[in-house]
Amino acid sequence: MQKVIALVILVIPVFLAGLGIKYMRDSVFGIVNDPFTLTVVQFIIGLVLTVVGVWFIGGYILHREQRQKRVQERFLERSRQLKDEEKRERDEL
Template identity: 80%
Template sequence: MKKIIALAILVIPVFLAGLGIKYMRDSVFGIVNDPFTLTVVQFIVGLLLTAAGVWFIGGYILHREQRQKKMQAQFLEQANKTEDENRK
């Protein structure tokens, strides 16, 4: 059940990132979708959706790798340094 919930949590940002890519592509070709009136606004919203989706998926993978201790040593050292600095 936990894996199904995790999959559902990951599908939503992937869908939003895909939608953002579609909005950016449409604005480059001059196609304005329904909720937008300008292609510039549509492109900016698409860029934000894509960035948010990639950021969320990347953060999820990074957190999972840290938890399972599968990260490379250099990344673990950097993570430990930032945690120590935050504690001070």
């Protein structure tokens, strides 16, 4: 059941990124879709949807790889620093 939920969580950003690519493509060819009135607005919304979708998927993959300890050191440094700062703050209290 957990794998099905994880799959659904990943399908939604993939769908949004695909929709964003479609909006950008349509605005380049001058096709205005229903909720939009200007191709510029449609392109910007498409760009935002694409960036958010790819960002979410990339973050999910990075988080999964960090849990399995298959990530290079340069990606672990920031999270280690944040954990060390949290530990120091808890120790001070």
